[in-house]
Amino acid sequence: MTASSATPGRERTAVAGACRRLGAEGLLIGTAGNVSVRVEDRVAITATGAVLADLTPDQVTVVDLDGKVVTGDLQPTSELELHLGVYRRYGAGAVVHTHAPMATAVSCVLDELPCLHYQLLALGGTVRVAPYATFGTPELAESVLTALDGRSAALMANHGALTHAPTLGKAVENALLLEWACGVYQRAAAMGRPRVLDEQQQLAVVEAAIARNYGATHPVPPAQEEVR
Numbered sequence: 001m002t003a004s005s006a007t008p009g010r011e012r013t014a015v016a017g018a019c020r021r022l023g024a025e026g027l028l029i030g031t032a033g034n035v036s037v038r039v040e041d042r043v044a045i046t047a048t049g050a051v052l053a054d055l056t057p058d059q060v061t062v063v064d065l066d067g068k069v070v071t072g073d074l075q076p077t078s079e080l081e082l083h084l085g086v087y088r089r090y091g092a093g094a095v096v097h098t099h100a101p102m103a104t105a106v107s108c109v110l111d112e113l114p115c116l117h118y119q120l121l122a123l124g125g126t127v128r129v130a131p132y133a134t135f136g137t138p139e140l141a142e143s144v145l146t147a148l149d150g151r152s153a154a155l156m157a158n159h160g161a162l163t164h165a166p167t168l169g170k171a172v173e174n175a176l177l178l179e180w181a182c183g184v185y186q187r188a189a190a191m192g193r194p195r196v197l198d199e200q201q202q203l204a205v206v207e208a209a210i211a212r213n214y215g216a217t218h219p220v221p222p223a224q225e226e227v228r
């Protein structure tokens, strides 16, 4: 038995929970945005027109990788092709698209969010802004897929943001990280020209993170016998 055929309900519940979390954090407002998770050849994705901060599992539709509805009564989001494109091209496990206020503001001004804090390296460093195209179109999907090259996040000009990750929890964390970084950029830019980490500084962070297994918790080593 495969996870996808055995537990479509679990994925729908997980997507609904992720939407309520992102709604509580202020990243999903009203019906704007969409979230999906892939398990094998099935994708559980939010329905079009649903209020995301109050989402229930029956407002999540399960489709196959061609977009054909497998489970659910509601039409999937109009950005379905964008999500499927991220799964096909980058082998992602989950995708989060929001119209979060800080990210959307940055997307209206910049061509890329510079790497002004080392935490952005978790998303691949600078975050590109995909050129504008009408929502739900193949042009927008292609624009965003190109901007995602080597990154787990992209901003979408005058529209919003997209993040992906191997798991739904990590895709949500990436969305929160991107929104935080866009907020930091705006505050910094209001005071002056933000400094940006150069390539050498970025490389040193990557090396330090690998050496220290950054991002994981570490138990305190057992107390050593006191030396007298």
Ligand SMILES: [Zn+2]
Binding pocket: 032, 033, 097, 098, 099, 135, 159, 160
């Ligand atoms: Zn959108």
